[in-house]
Amino acid sequence: MIKTLTAVLFIGFLAWVFQAIRPPPPRICGSPGGPPITGLRIKLRDGRYLAYKEHGVQKELAKYKVVLVHGFGSSRHEASIATAEAVQELGIYFVSFDRPGYGESDPDPKRSFRSVALDIEELADQLELGSKFYVIGFSMGGQVAWGCLKYIPQRLAGVALIAPVINYWWPGFPSNLSTEAYYRQFPEDQWALRVAHYAPWLIYWWNTQKFFPSSSVIAGRPKFSRKDIEHMSKLASRQSYMAYVTQQGEYESFHRDMMVAFGRCEFDPMDLKFPFADGKGSVHLWHGVEDGLVPVTLQRYIVEKLPWIHYHEIPDAGHLLTFDDDTKGAILKALFN
Template sequence: MATGASRKIYAASARSHARRASKSSSFHLPSGILRTTLAVLFIGFLAWAYQVIQPPPPNTCGSPGGPSITAPRIKLRDGRHLAYKEHGVPKHETWILRTTLAVLFIGFLAWAYQVIQPPPPNTCGSPGGPPITAPRIKLRDGRHLAYKEHGVPKHEAKYKIISVHGLSSCRHDAVVADTLSPDVVKDLGIYIVSFDRPGYGESDPDPNRTLKSIALDVEELADQLGLGSKFYVVGVSMGGQVVWNCLKHIPHRLAGAALLAPVINFWWPDLPANLTSEAYSQYKLRDQWAIRVAHYTPWLTYWWNTQKWFPSCSALSRSPDIFSKQDKELITKLLDDKDSYLVRQQGEYESVHRDINIGFSSWEYTPLDIQNPFPNNEGSVHLWQGDEDLLVHVTLQRYIVQNLPWIHYHELPGSGHLFPHADGVSETIIKSLLGVK
């Protein structure tokens, strides 16, 4: 058994020796040499690739062997040169052209500025200006306000009324005073004073006029004429806006107020957009533009309404397009007005144009903001409107009075803008205002 075991050990030892002999006979390259060889080959490849992708150096103009320089060049801030080529007229002639165009443009601007500027007012009583023929009061700021008295003497009067004229009118256009029956005036003891609003007739222009200032003019007129602590106001058309201002700024001085077809400002924010758009669209295109200019670019109002290229505001030219059937029948009473020349004698801008600008400006309040000035019914406010008025559309007027329930609203079927001139209407208006029969 020992002999068998020895043979097994010997055989295993022989096989192990044979394997070691086989391994020692194979060739091995040291690992360090292999890595070095591969690195050298890779670096060489990169150097070759870099040389391949590099562009050749530029063949700069003017350098040895480079292209010749044939164009004019300038030297830049970093030493480089920039070649150029000129075209067109010589540059000194271009400067002349630019200068000429600039001079022409400046001249055009100067001409345009002169065109749109209104002339200075031709103030009554100034050298070369219209004469002063009416009684006037001197206001707080030195301006003068011309007025005209109607009816019974004020010291005998029971009712004292201030009449406010409309656009392109004057103190002589006191419709309620002119159309009232003398018997009614005497029996009721009515005194009416009309006045030229600033810039109209013989009242001084007011370049600083505001919504409030005209109300203060009315108050000061009443005080200087001694009309007492309270008085009535009646405003026609654009004069109706003055009555709104009185209701806003001097309500404590009013015994009552009547607005006859008061002009509406489409930019009063409390009015519904659908109603203002509808009413605005019913105007003639010429009047839409005239109103738009007055609101957005008031400095163009004078030019717009005096240029001859296209039609201006219908109301200023008394175009028949703005009159209803009734208006056309009544207008004959106004065409022969011998005092019409007085209206704009101090200048169109200071009278009618400034009137339009303020009437359609951005107001700091709207009639819908006004509170009832007579909460105890000690007075009343009346608004009269014709349902066929083409200047002041009835739909907007209805909306205003619906939101001011303290206003007594009178809508006249078939009537236009000039309804106060119709027979008997002024008497009805005044009696309603005074609360008498």
């Protein structure tokens, strides 16, 4: 009797564990009961759909064509850099897109740096941006831009990485440097990153359980600087579409972002070579000294290893660089100089 009861309890416990760690299926846009399709989309090579939005000058009149890659918790609607005065002056066309699992872009259960880089290449081809185009990535989108430098360098005319997220486990970092930077994060973020790296199958449970604090970024209390807090008023308009960002589920947007960004190292950016075979093109990396989300010490080390990157460090800036009017104008003028 006791053995039977123990077996029943054990099976019940396993069932509870399985249910707790198993993420719910995504609510695919356009499917029965799923969110509606409201914007422009293209169909990708594997049948997925990618939603996009155009900004800046008309494509037919543009001198420069740019693919914008949004950050964590954002979408194609976020294109603050496209509001810079320099956009009309320089003649820049932008296309932003919902990264897989965000907004109205279908989730990609096989999402990787390579797959998103190929999504960007296909978006550029279907929109006829030409043989070469520019990429600007902010925060998590900056990490995606590293993937473009790795997998589609032949398609790039230039790249701007703005406060790009780093992976503390990239092998090129000296262990003492990455460890020191890692422990400067909030304790709850240290644990969230450990889970994303060592036990990604637990990421859904970790970010939804109530026993311990989960990611501060997902919880809406990131380590912002004084300057970032000043910019927060400019983010007020984002609240109207925050539900849109995760409408297909947080697992395929937020949680998978963490697994890709901090999981197994698909490649090490510090191993990259100068990406422009014809010698034409430039890569710029912008970072704020007061950035509390991405340690400036690690960015400094990366650009020391990659001297072909033009590094721009802003002494009093935090993470939200693209919301500063002077900075976003400087970013564009440097990239298209």
